[in-house]
Amino acid sequence: MLKNRIFQFLLLYLFFLVFLFLIKNIFGLSDYIIPSLSNIWQRAQDIYLYYLFDTKETFIIAVIGHIVSIIMAVIVASIGRIKTIIGSFIKACAYNIQAYPIVALAPIIFILLGDGYISRLLIASMICYFPLLLTFIGIFTEPVEDIEHFFNTTNKNNFILETKIRAFENINKIKTVIEGSATLAVVGTIVAEFISSQEGIGHSISIALSQSDLSKVLIALFMIGIFTSIYLLFLEYTSYLLMKHLKY
C-alpha cells in the first residue's frame, strides 16, 4: 500500500518535471526561470532538512485541524438534525456559509489572532470543515427506514442509536469524505502559511516565490507530496481496519 501510494506520487512528480523541462526546451527558457536538474539537486541538498522540518510542522497543524473539524462536524450535524428551531437554524447556516470562500476570511483571522499556530489551525479546520459538515448533516438527517422501522415500532429508538445506525450504514461515504477532506486540511494550512504566517512549508514557498527560486518550490512540493501520501495512507489503513472490525 505504502509503496503504491509513494510510487504513484513519484510518478506524477516525475511527469511534472518532464513537462517543465519540455517547456524549458521548447521555449528556450533560461536556468533562472526553470533551473536545471543539477541546480535542483544542489538546492535540495542545501535545504532539505529545513524543509523537512517545515513540512512536519505544517502537517502537525493540518492533522490536528482535520481532527478538530471532524469532531466539530459530527457535533454540529448531530445538533443540526434535530427537528427544532436550533436544528433548522444550524442546518441553514451550514448550507449558506459553506458557499463563502473561507480563504477570503484568512486575513481577518490573522489580524485578530496573529500569525501563530491558532490562526493556521483555524483556517485549516474551516477549509475542510464544510464538506465534512454537509456530508454528516446529509447522513444524519436521512433515516435508514429498513433498520429504524423496528426500533420506531417498538419504541426502542433513541437519538444515539439513530445516529449510530445512520453513521454505520453510510460508513463508506464517511470514509470517503474524511479521506478527501484530509487533502483540504493540508491545502488550508499551506494557504494560511502562504498568506501570512512566519512558519511552515507554506511560508517557505512564499519566500521561494519572492526569490523567484523554482528549485525551492519544487523541493517543497516534493516534501508536501510525500507527507500527504503518508497521511492519506494512514487514513486508508485506519479505515480499512475499522471496516474490517465493524463489518465482519
Next chain:
Amino acid sequence: MFLNCKNLSFKYNKTNQYIFKNIYFEITDSGFHSLFGPSGAGKSTLAKIIAGEIIQSSGEINYCNIKKVIYTYNQEKIPGWYNIKDHYIKVIDESKLNELFKIVKDFGMLQCLKSRYEQLSLGQKNRANLIRYLFQDFDLMIMDESLANVDEKTRQEIIYIIKQRFPDKSFLYISHNLQEVAKFCKEIYVIRNIHVNPQIKMVKGLDLMENCNINQDMLDARLLEILNA
C-alpha cells in the same frame, strides 16, 4: 369484533387517484388471517394504515381489544455491528429469552445466531427479522411478505409454530402464495379492483393446524373462491 374499518379511503398527496375508496372490513377474531390481492392493490398501504404508520384520507378504524399493532415487512434489516444473538439480547426482554431460543431452533436459525445480518441469506434475513418481532408486545401483527425467500416446507412449519405458540394473538399475513393463504389462514381479505363493490371481500380459509389432513376438495373450492373474488 376485533378490528373494524369503516368507509376507509386513501389517496396519496397531490394525486386524485384513490388506492381504495370507502372500504369496509372487520376482523372478528384472533388467529392467522390474510390480506390477499394482486401487486399494487394496496395491501401494504392498508396494512400501514391499520398499523398507524400512515394516515387514511378519510374513514375510521376502530380497535377493540387491540392495544398494539405491529407492522413488519420483508426488507427490514438488523444493525450490522451486532451478530443476530447479541441483537436479540438487546431488543428482547430477558424473561422471554428461553422461549426465544426455542423459536430460533424451530425456525431453523440456530446456526445463524453468531452471524451478522449481512452474512445471512435472504430467507434467513427474513426469519431473523420476524423472530425479533414475535417477542415484542403486540395484539395484532401484520406480516408483509415476512416469509418471502423462505422455502415452502420451512414456511409451512413457521406458520404452524406461530399459530401454535401465539393462539391469542392476531396475525394479518400478506402473501402472494394463494395455496398457502387458502390452507393456513382463517379469514382471507381479498382486495379487489377499486371499481368493484365492495372492494374487500372476505373468504374463509381452511385454517389448518399441524398434523391435520387436507381435504383436497375443500381446498380447491377455497382456491376457486379466492380466485373468483
